[in-house]
Amino acid sequence: MTDKEIKWTKEIVSTDEAPAAVGAYSQATAAGPLVFCSGSIGLMPGTKDLASDSIEGQTRQVMENLAAVLDAAGSSLELVLKVTIYLKNINDFAAFNKIYATYFVDEPPARATSQSAELPMGALVEIDMIALRD
Numbered sequence: 001m002t003d004k005e006i007k008w009t010k011e012i013v014s015t016d017e018a019p020a021a022v023g024a025y026s027q028a029t030a031a032g033p034l035v036f037c038s039g040s041i042g043l044m045p046g047t048k049d050l051a052s053d054s055i056e057g058q059t060r061q062v063m064e065n066l067a068a069v070l071d072a073a074g075s076s077l078e079l080v081l082k083v084t085i086y087l088k089n090i091n092d093f094a095a096f097n098k099i100y101a102t103y104f105v106d107e108p109p110a111r112a113t114s115q116s117a118e119l120p121m122g123a124l125v126e127i128d129m130i131a132l133r134d
Helices: 055-072 090-100
Strands: 011-013 028-031 034-040 080-087 110-115 125-132
Touching (some): 034 055, 055 090, 055 125, 080 090, 090 110
Parallel strands (some): 080 110
Antiparallel strands (some): 028 034, 034 125, 080 125
């Protein structure tokens, strides 16, 4: 390894402030200055219950869950670089976007949005993120 090469170590990120993983994945992984948040649905922390039956309520909970995971990783929503959004129904986009936009008022990250035929546990929205960390 030369002086200019950097070796990063993979770290597992976990917090009780967000729902526990419901499968074979981590809430997030980090390496060097990057944090990769797994897809999150609108579960209430400590439960396996969706926060709401509405796209607005689930979107709000997903964003709060991801904010908690980012915080545990030494990051924040302000440092998010890329977001991928999966909606069960693309017709929910306007209602989703109204809530989502309140979390990224200035300098929103790059993002992609698509419709997914089914999401885990009957969720209406799933979001994953890539962020920098301090």
